[in-house]
Amino acid sequence: MRRQNIDQLRDWKAKKGHKPLIINGIRQVGKTWLMKEFGRLHYENTAYILLEKNSRLQDLFSADMDTRRILTGLELETGKKIDPNNTLIIFDEIQECPNALTALKYFNENAPEYDIVAAGSLLGVFMHKGVSFPVGKVEFMNLYPLAFSEFLTALDEEKLKDLVKSCDWELIKVFKDKLIDYLKMYFFTGGMPEVVLEFSKDRNFYLAREIQNDILDSYQKDFSKHIPVNDLQRTRLIWDSIPVQLSKENKKFIYKDVQKNATASTFETSLAWLENCGLVHKVPRISKPALPLKGYANTGAFKLFFSDIGLLSAISGLEARTILEGDAMFTEFKGALTEQYVCQEMKHFNNTTLTYWINDSATAEIDFVIQMDSKIIPIEVKSSINLKAKSLSVYREKFSPKTEVRASLANYNKSGNLFDIPLYMLSEFKSIVF
Numbered sequence: 001m002r003r004q005n006i007d008q009l010r011d012w013k014a015k016k017g018h019k020p021l022i023i024n025g026i027r028q029v030g031k032t033w034l035m036k037e038f039g040r041l042h043y044e045n046t047a048y049i050l051l052e053k054n055s056r057l058q059d060l061f062s063a064d065m066d067t068r069r070i071l072t073g074l075e076l077e078t079g080k081k082i083d084p085n086n087t088l089i090i091f092d093e094i095q096e097c098p099n100a101l102t103a104l105k106y107f108n109e110n111a112p113e114y115d116i117v118a119a120g121s122l123l124g125v126f127m128h129k130g131v132s133f134p135v136g137k138v139e140f141m142n143l144y145p146l147a148f149s150e151f152l153t154a155l156d157e158e159k160l161k162d163l164v165k166s167c168d169w170e171l172i173k174v175f176k177d178k179l180i181d182y183l184k185m186y187f188f189t190g191g192m193p194e195v196v197l198e199f200s201k202d203r204n205f206y207l208a209r210e211i212q213n214d215i216l217d218s219y220q221k222d223f224s225k226h227i228p229v230n231d232l233q234r235t236r237l238i239w240d241s242i243p244v245q246l247s248k249e250n251k252k253f254i255y256k257d258v259q260k261n262a263t264a265s266t267f268e269t270s271l272a273w274l275e276n277c278g279l280v281h282k283v284p285r286i287s288k289p290a291l292p293l294k295g296y297a298n299t300g301a302f303k304l305f306f307s308d309i310g311l312l313s314a315i316s317g318l319e320a321r322t323i324l325e326g327d328a329m330f331t332e333f334k335g336a337l338t339e340q341y342v343c344q345e346m347k348h349f350n351n352t353t354l355t356y357w358i359n360d361s362a363t364a365e366i367d368f369v370i371q372m373d374s375k376i377i378p379i380e381v382k383s384s385i386n387l388k389a390k391s392l393s394v395y396r397e398k399f400s401p402k403t404e405v406r407a408s409l410a411n412y413n414k415s416g417n418l419f420d421i422p423l424y425m426l427s428e429f430k431s432i433v434f
Contacts, residue, residue, distance in 0.1 A: 001197060002153045003030065005143055009038045013115060018139065020104040020116040022094075024123055025143035026278045026307050027222065028215055030193040031119035034143060035090045038117070044086035047078045051100055051120075052093040061099035065106040071114075084113040095120035105134035119143075122226060124276035145191030145308040147348040148341075149427045152182060154196045167428055169412050179424040180409060184329045187337050188320060190310015191344070205320035212314035219279065227273060234259075235270035242280065242304055243316040246336035250362070252285070253304045264300060271304075281305040281343055286355045286369060289378065289399055293371040297355055305343045312340050327384050330409065330423075335383035338423065339367055342381050342407055345426040346370060357395065364394035375403060377433065382408035387420065403433060 012018050025031050039046030051057055060073040074089065075082050082089065094100050100118075107116055146154065152161040160179065163172060172179070189199050189208045192215055199208045220236070227235050241258045245251065255262040274280045282304055284297040306312040318337075322328050330338050346354060352372055358365040368379040378401055380392045387410055396404065404418045412432075413420040419433055 001030075001033075001146075001193060002150065003034055003037075003143075003146070004150060005034055005141065006038055006041065008141055009034075009117070010042060012139065012141070013042060017112070018115075019108050019112075019137060020118065020134075021139045021141060022104075022123070023117060023119040023141050023143050024278065025119065027121040027218065028192060028194060029143055029145055029307075031143055032092055033193065035088075035092070035117050035119060039088040039090060043088040043115075045080055045083070046088045046090060047074060047080050047082050048090045048092065049074060049077065050092045051097040053096070057100070058097055061097055061103055065103055067103070067106050067111040070103060071111070082114070084111075084115070087115070089114060089116045091116065091118035093120045094118040095123050101133060105137040108134070108137040122222070122277045124278055125226065125273060142347075142351060144344065144348045145310075146193065146196055147191060147345060147427060148183065148186050148424060151186045151189070151191060151196060154200045155182070155185075156200070157182065164425055165428060167412075167425075167432065172422075172425075173411055176411070176422070179422075183424050184323045187309055187329050187341065188313055188318065188323060190308040190313065192308055192310060195310055205323075208310075209314055209320070212310055216311060216315060222277075227270070231270050231273070234267050235273060238267055238270050238274060238304075239279075240315075242306060243312060243333070243336070245304060246312075246340070247316075247333040249334055250365070251303045251334075251336065251339065252358075253302055279307050281307065281347060281354070283343065283354045283356055283368070286357050289357060289369050289376045289401070291371065291374065291376065293355055293369065293376060294353055303339075303356060305340050307344075309337060309340045309344055313337060327409065330383040335381065338383045339381050341423065342368060342379065342426065346379075346429070349427055350430060359394060359398070364391040366391055366395050372430070373434065376401065377403050377405055379405045379407060382406060382410075384408065385410045392418075405429075405433065 012021055023031050060070060071082055091100055107114060149161050149164060163175060188205060189195050195208050195211045198211055223232060223235055237258050245253050245257060255264055255267055275282050282302050284299050285301040286296045287298060288296055290296055318332060322332060343354060346352060350372060352370045355369045356367055357369050366378045367381040370377050378395050380389050385408060387406060387408060389406055392404060402417060406420050407423055409423060410420055412422060421432055
């Protein structure tokens with residue numbers, strides 16, 4: 001399986017003075033595989049250190065922060081000579097050993113010649129628990145579920161992926177139906193690596209759904225393991241309510257739809273936990289599209305999306321037969337899956353802050369507003385080829401944006417400041433708009 005993050009890791013390795021790298025990502029998103037594959041492709045040797053349930057390593061990092069002593073211990077543990085010129089050091093499940101996190105600072109200061117990548121589940125949660133992170137002494141990289149273009153590669157459709165990247169609009173029109181068929185599959189399977197890997201073998205939708213349900217069960221076990229008892233039920237209530245919230249015409253998250261008479265204060269700890277561990281993407285509403293966009297965000301009004309579209313389709317009970325029903329896959333749950341998809345693609349390729357806008361009378365709503373290279377860009381999401389966009393017209397009249405985007409199943413078109421971008425082309429958003 002080809003992950004585009006390999007290219008980011010290669011660039012990190014080539015960068016002069018690079019620091020230890022921490023990879024953030026939800027459980028089962030492929031962090032371990034990515035680190036090992038990077039080591040296999042770009043180093044002669046890999047020293048893989050799993051810090052979970054290893055008392056020797058706990059003792060190794062608890063004595064002091066002498067990097068030479070620690071390196072000797074790592075060589076004894078792995079049975080490998082760690083040469084800074086050709087060895088990648090991998091710390092996996094690093095959250096299980098907070099002292100190993102602290103040690104990254106000392107490796108950066110005292111042994112910068114060693115290449116170190118680290119990852120762990122729920123790292124975002126641990127960062128907010130007072131665990132000492134070596135701020136300024138490490139670099140970070142986000143790992144998300146496979147994007148649609150990576151899904152095409154996994155299904156041996158590399159040429160189709162290259163066609164998307166080429167932006168050859170006339171040829172893309174010829175193969176539009178094929179791209180839409182694959183996009184429907186992606187809406188069902190999503191981008192969790194194990195799901196995609198199994199689906200790529202014989203296109204078995206039912207096996208894909210079984211694996212998705214297993215992943216969802218493992219998240220529920222994480223809830224029980226890591227969340228205080230007082231917050232456990234509230235966290236599950238929020239988690240279970242997300243598909244219902246997204247299926248509304250107005251997708252704003254409403255606490256009273258989670259539990260009668262609930263308030264933000266009732267659920268703020270549980271919501272923060274889900275957000276910090278990366279299981280949900282919180283998209284706040286803005287009062288106006290101005291720089292910096294974050295400065296105009298209303299954190300009390302927001303939409304909540306899953307980390308993966310396949311998990312959303314699984315928890316929503318979407319049936320595989322929907323794939324055969326015309327454009328039903330894109331319009332299911334009032335377009336919730338389509339908005340989820342756009343959210344994921346924009347996060348994956350641009351790692352940008354996503355917001356949305358609604359006018360005072362709540363009669364017009366722009367699904368996403370992003371800030372990119374000092375530009376603020378409204379994105380209207382359409383779940384079919386119907387391009388009527390009343391909300392975009394209201395936004396245009398009020399703010400006169402220099403660039404507007406409409407994402408739909410329609411063909412590419414540019415009319416004035418308005419870009420019509422097919423949903424299957426969102427991986428090329430930046431190159432198209434800029």
